[in-house]
Amino acid sequence: ELKVEQNPLFLSMQEGKNYTIYCNYSTTSDRLYWYRQDPGKSLESLFVLLSNGAVKQEGRLMASLDTKARLSTLHITAAVHDLSATYFCAVDRKETSGSRLTFGEGTQLTVNP
Amino acid sequence: EAGVTQFPSHSVIEKGQTVTLRCDPISGHDNLYWYRRVMGKEIKFLLHFVKESKQDESGMPNNRFLAERTGGTYSTLKVQPAELEDSGVYFCASSQGYGRAKYEQYFGPGTRLTVT
16 A cells, blocks of 8 residues: 655744755656645646656756655745745656556644744 | 626525535537635535536535536535535635646636635
8 A cells, every 4th residue: 555654744934044845655656746726726736757857847846756766856045924824745656547546644844023 | 708707695594404506618619617715715516517417516615515517508506404614705716627728727717705
């Protein structure tokens, strides 16, 4: 059974600081996703990582993937209040008819002024 | 292009009652998924439709849950009778189908179900 673990689950940080969220998964997967969710809103796709060593950056967020270690990181640089949200990582496997996502528990990020 | 929509956004029902959640996927998306998040835990897969057919319903918790996708368009998820442990947020997602860049799932805002 594919399992995904995120840590930390809760993160409170000051504006301007850097931090990293970690996502470990238990077995081989094909794709790794990072989503952001604001309260009451949809899950917004941030990054899709497809291969070992993949690194993607968007603004103050950078995601990387190490398939050998089964680890992805989401690095936050110089946090701002607008980044406060819940961040989920998820993995899936290619199947013949689409794919089901397996999610971590989510990291609730609060950025304080 | 309209995104995935879900109705209602919130539902509060008593234990033993019936509730039906609706999901309208993005037009043209063959794949439709239901997930739920209970008690702030991880988001868990419930089932997957390809057009009107149930491709994978291994995540459905028990036979009190019934999902349908008539005509391969919108989907409903009925809980009957509802129990306290069914409380949570139910998400729907859709994707185009196979092939590069067509697998990505787009999520609706969720329905928050509270069973009292």
